[in-house]
Amino acid sequence: MRxxxxxxxxxxxxxxxxxxCLSEADLRPEGVAGLDVQYIKVAGLLEEIGGKYLFRGTVTGAYRRACDRCLVVMERTFATSVLWAFEEGVPESPWGKYDRDADHEPQTETSDSSIGYFxxxxxxxxxxxxxxxxxxxPAKCLCRDDCAGLCPNCGANLNEEHCGCSDRENAEDxxxxxxxxxxKIFPDIHPGMSSKEE
Ligand SMILES: [Zn+2]
Ligand SMILES: [Zn+2]
Structure with missing residues (x-):
């Protein structure tokens, strides 16, 4: 039993x-890419109502994720209230609902995204x-809203240090x-000409 x-x-x-309380591997369907999730906790009440089953509760957990800009890995928690109804029947595959949802925009399926089967x-x-x-x-993840990211030139984390690349660039510009x-004034001059003359 799972x-x-x-x-x-x-x-x-x-x-x-x-x-x-379970691990990501306890839940992940076969062949699906793993998530960097530390733990998952499902808590609530499962009861029978007129031949169907209803679960009211929460799904909580913690995951690790790299900031989209500076790539620093941080740990975040999540907590969602859920209301799941279970109907008798067989989904198209053990993970049928999940497979189907993968082919669609998640929004179009929200109405039955909380229906399971027994x-x-x-x-x-x-x-x-x-x-x-x-x-x-999250689709996007920043360590903080104003994360300065990495220097595209030297890779320094601009939240932590001032590498000076942009200063040099500005000077060069x-x-x-x-x-x-x-x-514009002397169309015939070329770069390097002045150094040759010196
Ligand atoms: Zn960041
Ligand atoms: Zn730099």
């Missing part, structure tokens, strides 16, 4: 309290939990500008 697989006959009438006596929350973790990963000005 950590988030439950036997329906073991669910008491007042519902089953779920409090499971068959026989077995209910597996893993696909929905995994989806929640994937959605919790202004020299080039001065030369451009000179060219």
């Amino acid at each position: 950590p988030l697989q439950f036997s329906l006959s073991s669910i008491p009438e007042k519902g089953l309290t779920v409090d499971v 068959t026989g006596d077995e209910l597996d929350m893993s696909p929905l939990a995994w989806e929640e973790v994937v959605l919790a990963m 202004s020299r080039n500008n001065q030369f451009a000005q000179l060219l």
Whole structure:
């Protein structure tokens, strides 16, 4: 049994309290790229309502992610409230819903993104939990809003040091500008001419 697989006959009438801490590998579908997630916790109440099952709770966890600008790796936490309904039936594949969603814009599928399935006596929350973790990963990630990033020239982390490249560049730019000005006045001069004459 996967950590988030439950036997329906073991669910008491007042519902089953779920409090499971698991690793990313416990949830990740086969063949799917891994996420740098330290832990995932699923907590809440699973109960039967009219032949269907409803889970109300939270998915929390922590992940590591490199800043998009300076590449410094930081650890962040996430916490999402979830409401999952489970219907009897078989998805197209064990991870059918997840596979289908991958082909679409996530927004178009949000209406049934919280529907799971159970068959026989077995209910597996893993696909929905995994989806929640994937959605919790930000598309963009900055260590701070005003992260200065890396120097494109020397790679220095500009949050931590002033490498001076931009100063040198500016100085060079202004020299080039001065030369451009000179060219307008003396179209025949070439770079290096003055050094030859010296
Ligand atoms: Zn940064
Ligand atoms: Zn630099």
